[in-house]
Amino acid sequence: MDIQRDLLALAIYFIILIGLLVRFRHKKLRYFSMWTGIFLVLYFCAIEIQKKTFFILIPLLFFSLFCFFYFKEKCRLRNGWLLNLFLISFMGYVGLVTATSSSLIGAGILAVLLILFLVTILFGLYAAIIFLIGNSFIVLRHESRKLPNLLTLILGLAIIALIILQSFGxxxxxxxxxxxxxxxxxxxxxxxxVFWNFLSISLLYQFNHPKYNQDFIIVLGAGLINGEKVTPLLAKRIDRAIQFYRKQSEETLSPPQLLMSGGQGADEKVPESQAMREYALEQGIPAEDILMEAQSTNTLENMRFSKEIMEREKPSGYHAIFTSNNYHIFRAGMYAEDVGLKIDGIGSKTARYYLPNAFLREFIAVALMNKRLHLFICGLITLGFVALAVINYFFVG
Incomplete structure (x- = not known):
């Protein structure tokens, strides 16, 4: 190993990293990630130049494809596949460099990944069962016993059933x-x-940082308490919009308008948008900065009807974002792109105990959007093993 080279590289890395963290205290994760990525690219490029090879172009190609498609359309599942292909190719590249160039840094990265892999293999499945079932009891203690709140319990029991089937079958x-x-x-x-792909791109989408130049903030509606008051969940969505509204007002002296989007359900006394407007007024938002969209019955209609209002208000063009709960913004962004809205979402915080259940529910909803593809692949898997069983029965057994 070229220990002097790697120790010098690490020293430079930590000196600059400490400087960035001291300089930018409020965005530590962003600058840590950016500098770490830049450092690794420069480090491995230096090794490639020294060895006169170009293997790093393979992960860089996947990364470039990911960046191109992500910034073109952020809310597409293909971005998750490209991101994971980049990570897999990069790990393979690190392994190659470590083996051929005796890289201390590469060996350290592989050691950490190997430990994580072994822990996952040894304890991952059983830890997942304990976590899912334990989480389900916490959810049921705080939430109603409706099917959407039982997803972690159902998944945990399904894993147990699969283990029993494979053990005794x-x-x-x-x-x-x-x-x-x-x-x-x-x-x-x-x-x-498929879930890992959805989760990875959905979590990445949480790091949106829209510019403070918005004309509108769409606030997506949800159910009401007693059909007339916003729920705590819906209040968090409005609060997130108000937070951005006030921050932009401070930065630019030009606040956006809050577009409350939500119609009146069969069990509701008033449209959701009206209850949302009243809540925002109570928080000190001026009436002239609040618009209402009261026709929609689902997220897709939220986006479609809100687009019509924004185009009517600003026919010459506008900048907009939307707010919802953090677990919901990726799917909401998919609907926005479906109706031709090029806008980003910002998420309000959700109780940690509810996040596993919430992401499972979102995954099911997204999977159902592509149900024909999933049914086709499951059908191929089934037919393939049935054919093998038939061959085994007639020609082997």
Whole structure:
């Protein structure tokens, strides 16, 4: 190993990192991530130049594709695939450099990844079961016993059932039929990969930082208490919009208008947008800075009807963002792009105990948007293992 080279590189890295963290105290994570990424690229490029190789172009290609498509349309699942392809190719590249160039930094990265991998293999599945079932009891203690609040419990029990099936199935079933036990396992692995893709890009989308030059902030509606008052969940969405409203007012002296979006449900006494408007007025927002959209019944209509109002108010063009709960903004952004709105979302905080359940619910909703593709792939998996079982029965068994 070229220890002197790597120790010098690490010293430079930490000196600049400490300087950035001291200089930018309020955005530590952003500057830590940016500088770490820049440092690794420069470090590995220096090794490539020294060895006269160009392998780093492979992960950089995936990263470039990810950046191109992400900043073109942020709320697309393909961005998650490109991001994960970049991470996989980069880890493979680090492994290659470590093996061929005796990189101390590369070895450190691989060691950390290896430890995480081993911990995941040894304890991950059982830790997931304990976490999911434990979390479900916390959710049920704070929330109603409706199906959407039982998702972590259902998933935990499903994993237990799958483990039991794989453990005892081969002992009681004929040899040829054991192959069929691979169907639920393979489908579960497929949906885990799809979920990981959704979760990675959804979490990345949380780091939106829109500019303080907005004309409108769309606030997405939700249910009302007793059909007339905003719920704590909906209040957080409005509070997040008000926070941005006040920050932009301080920065530019030109506040945006809050566009409350939500119609009147069958069990509601007033439109959601009206209750939201009253809440914002109580928080000190001037009436002239509040608009209402009271026709929508779902998120897609929130975006479509809000777009019509904004185009009517500012036909020459406008800048806008939307607010919702942090777990919901990615899917809401997908609907915004579907109706031709090029806007970003900012999320309000959600109780930590509810986040696993909330992200599972969002994943199911997003998966149903592509249900034909998922049904086709699950069908291929099933047909493939059934064919193997038939072959085993007639020609092997």
């Amino acid at each position: 081969p002992k009681i079933l004929p040899n040829w039929s054991v192959i069929l036990l691979s169907i639920p396992t393979t489908i579960a692995v497929y949906f885990f990969i």
